[in-house]
Amino acid sequence: MAQMRLVRNPLVWLHRIRHRKGYGVHSPFAFQFITGVVYEQTPFYAYSKLSLLHPWWVRMLGLYPMQCHRLLFRLANYAHPDAICIVAETHCERQYIAAAVPTAESVDPKEIITSQPRNALVFVGFPAQGRALTLSQQMPSDGMLILEGIHNSNTSLKLWRKIQSDPHTGITFDLHTYGICFYDHSRTKQHYVVNF
Secondary structure: OOOOOOOOHHHHHHHHHHHHOOOOOOOHHHHHHHHHHHHHOOEEEEOHHHHOOOOHHHHHHHOHHHHHHHHHHHHHHHHOOOOOOOOOOOOOOOHHHHOOOOEEEOOOOHHHHHHOOOOEEEOOOHHHHHHHHHHHHHHOOOOEEEEEEOOOOHHHHHHHHHHHHHHOOOEEEEEEEEEEOOOOOOOOEEEEEEEO
């Protein structure tokens, strides 16, 4: 199992620097999502309590894993799903997502495939990436899928590209650590790279 880096890879950050804070993004939806969710700096109400899930030195230095988990909180807060599905949680993702939407029902991956609940948020951790394509193809139009570790290996990157090119997938965001998919085809399908 691949561990999340404690700090951002500076070479990746420099390579993606032109994709910061929505620069060059012309879609109002994508620009609002990047600036209002991905780069949101507001200290949310649950951050202080959730930060206790991390070791003291991660909290003190504000290291990358905590930043990534706070992004998951903001994504769940943005999507405000009725159903949450967590596949292969690697470290406290469930707590962050559930804290953002405590009223959401926790569902099994089989329920996503068979019953396709409305307004679902699915998080697929790196160890279960092989299940991501099947889940993605069953997502409702108002759903969001978050895939962890899309650049961890060549296999991960091929899978991410396959999900992006799938006709069922709509707009996608490549944040290097996470891939985020939307399925609303009322918006033009497009792929965005974001320096997160």
